[in-house]
Amino acid sequence: MKTVDFRSDTVTQPTTGMRDAMAAAPLGDDVFGDDPSVNALQQAVAERLGFEAALFMPTGTQSNLCALMTHCQRGDEYIVGQFAHTYRWEGGGAAVLGSIQPQPLNHQPDGSLLLSEVEASIKPDDVHFARSKLLTLENTIGGKVLPLPYLSDASALAQKHGLARHLDGARLFNAAVAAGGDPYVAAHEITQYFDSVSVCFSKGLGAPVGSVLCGSAAFIQQAKRWRKMLGGGMRQAGVLAAAAHYALDHQVARLGFDHALAQRLAAGLQGLAGVTVEAPQTNIVFVEVAGPRAAGVIDHLKARGVLATGLYKLRFVTHLDVDETAVDQAISAMREYFAG
Template sequence: MNASTNTATDARATVVDLRSDTVTQPSAGMRAAMAAAPLGDDVFGDDPSVNALQAALAERLGFEAALFMPTGTQSNLCALMAHCQRGDEYIVGQFAHTYRWEGGGAAVLGSIQPQPLNHAPDGSLPLADIEANIKPDDAHFARTRLLALENTIGGKVLPMGYLADASELARRHGLARHLDGARLFNAAVAVAAAEGGDPYAAARRICGHFDSVSVCFSKGLGAPVGSVLCGSRELIQRAHRSRKMLGGGMRQAGVLAAAAHYALDHQVRRLAEDHALASRLAEGLRGLPGLTVEAPQTNIVFCDVDRDIAAKLVAHLKAQGVLATGLYKLRFVTHLDVDAAGVDHAIAAVRRFFNA
């Protein structure tokens, strides 16, 4: 049930862990790349593996520069602090990671006010709502400086036409544009599958609508840690200062950067397998009483469950060797350490609960 080639223990191999795509273990090839990585001191800027990763991602996504970070949370925060000053405001979604799941860092550490908006069903922020919430130039208001979007958002891919329209709206009002692209390559693989072409080219097209993009390597791409912020040289210089302030300056970080670089080169196209398995899982769960399954666009399956049975279902699944998250909305996330047999086991475990 665990498709990874790494040396997991027998106990771990019996568990189908669908809590998140952050639970992946480094593959044998990734471990070899980490072991062979040439190292320096990244605080001095001379770790060759870090520098190579930054240059490679910036070039692939169409940016001037990039900066390796320990986490996506830090990468997003450094981006917000590079775009905004104290008393500025950024427009963001109610369920965006930068607003809801990152400890309020923009407000607490950056003194940046969020202006959260409700999402449309497709995960986007309605253009009319964005425009209506851009503050006038008046001392009574925080200064609206930035539009922050996320792609994928809850596993949903923001339409390319929407990205173009939102970007143009932001530009028209003098706003910078940041993308939390933690799962950028999931979005790019989905776009490439729908429209044809190469996922790297699709990723570059998505990024073309933004001034900065944060890309996470410790989710579906399978690295143990690390995100990269891309932007202009000037923006990355400002973000570098914030990274130091936030404790993100690492020394022989090339060991980690090598894992991310391996993922960039070898584990992007295979995300399509995760998407296919998510669809397989969703299809296997449809039709069960008390369970409403949302059709996945990428690697995340959400299921609405009656509140009074949700906790019992999660406990049942754990006893059956299947790990999931959620209270009244269950979340299953496919990734490189879950194969078809694991998905089928999870389907059977859920069905046993409802058929008992």
């Protein structure tokens, strides 16, 4: 029985074309700024997303942390969603390493933050309070796409109150592909509302490592200092940057296939007793299982060669290393479990 892995789109393996690009990458020392493959990737991402500059990072966690530490000083505050990666899933790095206070807010059903609550959470200029400095959003958030009108309104609110704006765009290109049309144009339409954006290449885009942080030239220069301090100064990093560059050029549009597979999976799980399936917008399918049967579903799936996660809901993520057959295997395993 073949094991199919729906735990995350981070489990993808480099394609043959990507491995060839990595092997052929011209290299230098990136700490000295001499790696041509890193420089080419940074320039390409900055240009496509509409920023002056960009910086290649080992991970999305480090990319977001460098962004927060560049926007905020000790004793400052960032406003963020309860389930945003920068608050919940990245080890509390902003607070632990940056002395930056998070102000988490509840998400609306569509993944957004209610703008009236954002505004109410902004602190007055008073010595009793942390200084509100930054609004941080995530797109996609839980696989959901934040609409452009919402991003426009959130950006305007932040600017009205003098807040900087950061986007955790780990799955930015999933949001762009879901919008339809040219995904690079759609991505730029999203990023125009932010002062900085972090984009992951090691999720649906299939690179083994890497994230890119975009911003102004001055912002990136300061972020580079934080990257070095946080241990992210790599040397012949072009072998990794080449994989991300290959993904940028060749593996963006195909994200639509992952979205179609998620739709196929969700449709196949409809009608199971005690099971509620969220209609996926991109490549993530969340499933709620009611009652005592929830406890055994992960183990049953694993025994049938299907890997999934269940931190707070059962989650399946489609990606370039699963296909229709893998989806059908997951559907069959789920249906077997709930038929018993």
